[in-house]
Amino acid sequence: MCLAIPARITALHDGAMATVNAGGVTRDVSVALLEAVAVGDYVLLHVGYALHLISEEEARETLRMMAQTGLLQDELAEMAGTSGGQGA
C-alpha cells in the first residue's frame, strides 16, 4: 500500500509548504512532517506531504550492491575500474 514518489524540493514557502518537482510535474506540498529540509533535497511524497528525505548516498550504495549481484566472474573482471551504477 501507500503510493509515494520521489520529488525534488524547488522552493520553500511559509506555513511549512514547498513546491516540488516529480519527473517534470510540479505541485505544492506540506513539509511539516520533516525536521529540516532545503531546496534541492529529494523527498518521498505521499498524499500531499513529504514523508521522509531520500538519501542519495544510500540509493547509490543500493544500486552498487545490485550491480555487483549475479555477475559472472568475467563480467566482474570487465567491470573492474568502472563504476557500478547502470541505471537508466
Add this chain to the structure above:
Amino acid sequence: MTAQDLIRPGAVIEMAHGGGGRATARLIRQIFARHFANPLLDQGHDAAVLPRPVGRIVMTTDAHVVSPLTFPGGDIGSLSVHGTLNDVACGGAWPIALSAAFIIEEGFPLADLDRIAASMGAAARSAGVPIATGDTKVVERGHGDGVYITTTGIGVVPDGVEISPQRIRSGQAVLLSGTVGDHGIAILSRRQGLEFGTGIQSDSAALHRMVADMVAAVPGIAVLRDPTRGGLSATLNELAEASGHTITLNEAAIPIRPEVAGACEMLGLDPLHIANEGKMICICAEEDAEPLLTIMRAHPQGGDAARIGTVGDAAAPGTPGLLRMTTLIGGMRIVDWLAGEQLPRIC
C-alpha cells in the same frame, strides 16, 4: 450588424439562440458561418451537396464532451475536428467533409463560443476538410455542461485498402505513431481538485495526411486504430478480442514523455489506460513495419513512432485473444482493460 454587436462583453447564450428565429440566424451568421466559411457551407442549404466521390465511402460520427472545455494544447472545438478526422482515417480513408452539431447550455458566454468556433474552423482549414453543414440547439441552464459538439465525417477509401481486425495474423507487427497519455494527462492536470503544474500539451491532431501516405505505400495494412478513451490498452484489447489473437507488447519500446510518466507515478495511473487524441496504432505485415515507421516519422504527428509489439498465436477456440506485455524487467503480464472510470489513487 458586425460580430462585435453579438459578442459584446458579458453576452451569453439565451434560449432564443436555439429557437430557430432571427437570433438563431444571427448566431449562425456571426459565429459559425464566419469561422467555418467554405463553399459547401456557403451554399446555405439544409443539406450540403457534395461532388460524386471516387472510391468507397466511409462515414463516422463522434460526440465530444470534455471538461475543461479548454486545455493545454487544444479545446473542444479543435478536438471535435481532429477526433472525427482520425476516425475517418482509421478506415484508411481520406476525409472529404464534416458536419457539426452543437448543444449549448443557456448562459454560456458567447465570447467562449466564438473562441471555440474559431479554433474549430482553424482546425478544419488546416486539415483541408470543410465543415459542410451543421446544427445548433440550446438547452436550459443546468441541462448541459457548457457546450457539446457532435461531428460527423465522410471520407473516401481507395480500392484495395481493407482495414479490418479480421485481417490480423500471427507474426504481424504493432506500430504506434508516438508517445502515450499526453491528452489524458493534459486534461487531468487542469481538473478541479487535482491541479498540478506540467508542460504537457494534449496531442490532439489530425492524422489523415500521415495515414494517406501510409496507405499509399502499403495498401495491405491490416488495422489502423486511434487509441482514444481507455488508452492503448482498450484499443489493443478490442483488437485482440476481435481478431482472436494474442498481442504481445514490449513495455520498453512504448514511447512516453517523462512528464507523463511522472504524473502517472504521482496519481497511481497506468499510462496505457490514458487517452490519446493524436496517435495511431497500425498493425501490418512484418516486412512493412520499417517502411511504415519511416513514413510515420516523416510527419510531425509521427516523429516518435515506434514498433511496440507483435501479434502472437491465435487464441484457443472459444477463448478471446489476450493482450499482454513483456515488462521493463523482462517479466510478462496481461494488459487489462481499464475497470470503470480512471481514478487517481494513493495506495
Add this chain to the structure above:
Amino acid sequence: MKYVSEFRDPVLARNLARQIAAEADPARQYAFMEFCGGHTHAIFRYGVHDLMPKNLRFVHGPGCPVCVLPVRRLDDAIEVAEKHGAILCAYGDMMRVPGTGRRSLLSARAAGADIRMVYSPLDALALARENPQAQVVFLGIGFETTAPATAMAILQAQAEGLANFSVLCNHVLTPPAIRHVLEAPGIDPEQAVRLDGFLGPSHVSTVIGAHAYAPLVARYGKPVVIAGFEPLDVMQAVLMLIRQVNDGRAQVENQYTRVVTDTGNQKAQGVMAQVFTLRPAFEWRGLGSVPDSAFAIAPEYAAFDAEQRFPISDKASRETKSCECPAILRGVKEPKDCKLFGRACTPETPMGACMVSSEGACAAWYTYRRAEAMGTPAPALEPAQ
C-alpha cells in the same frame, strides 16, 4: 524519474534473478509474504514471478487499507454524506468500493450526495475553508504512512479554528496485523499458512522505522526484510530473505535504506501519538476483529471526530458469504481457489475485499495473470520484438 527508473533496470534485474536462482536451495520451498498491497501490485505489474525460481512462492498479505476496510465503515461514510448532508472527501481509491447493497461513494454521488475525490487531506481542509456553512468530513483511511497526514490536517484545522471540519478515522496499523497473520487465532494449525519470512512494507517503514519489527521477529522467529516498491528492490529483498532462510537466521534487515531508518520519522510518530488513540480492537474486512490494530481520534480532538459529531446509525451491513477473502488475506488460499473469482467477482463487480482495490491479491491476479488463475493455458513466453 530519479530514484525510480534506476530501480527498474532490465540488466540488473536479470543479474539479480541469476543470483536468486543460484542461491535458492532446490531442496527447499520458499514462501514469503509480502504484507503490503504495494508490493503485491509491483510483483504483478512487473511480472517479478517470471524471474523467480519455481520453488519460491509469494503469499499476498492483508496490507491494503481499501481492501480491509469493513463494509460497515464505508456505509457510515455514505450515511454521513446522504443523511447528514456533509461534503464527504475521500481518496480516489475508495470511490468505487461497493458497500451494502452494492452502493459505492460514486453511486451515492450519482444519486445526489456531495462526495468529492481528494488527493490530500490538505484539499479537504481547503474545501472546509471555502464552504464555511457546510460540514466537511474527510474519510481517513490508510496505514501508518497515511495516518500522519490526517493527524496534521486535524492539528491544522484546530489551529485555524475550522469548526466545520471532521475526520471519519479508519487508520490501521501494520505490526498488529502481521502478528494476527502469524498467530492465526481460531485457525486449525494444519490449515495455517507456512511462511518463511516477510517482505516488510516500504513506506509504512519510513514512518515507523525498521526497529518496529524487532519484537515480531524475536517472538515468531521469521525474518523480515524491509523492501522498496520498485521491482529491483523486491528482487534484492527476496535474495536477502533467501540468505536468511538458508543461514537459519531470523533478523530485521533493511533493503530500502534510501528512505527507511531504524527509528523512522519521529516527528510523524509524534503527531500520531498526539492526535490519535489506540482502539482496543478494530474489525478488518476478511480478518475479523484484530486487537490494538487501529487509531481513533483522541478525546482532546473529539471536536474533529466525525464519529462523535454525527449520530451514525446502527445498520445491518453485509459481507459476501461465499467469498474466500478471509483465507486469501491470510495467505492460506489463492484467488483461484475461490469459486467467485473471475466469474461473479471481477474488478468491475467486486464481491470481496481482495478484489476491491487494484492492490488486492484477487484484483492483481485478475488484472495481470488471470489466464493462469482461470485455468486457461497461458500462451508460451516468447520475447516481444
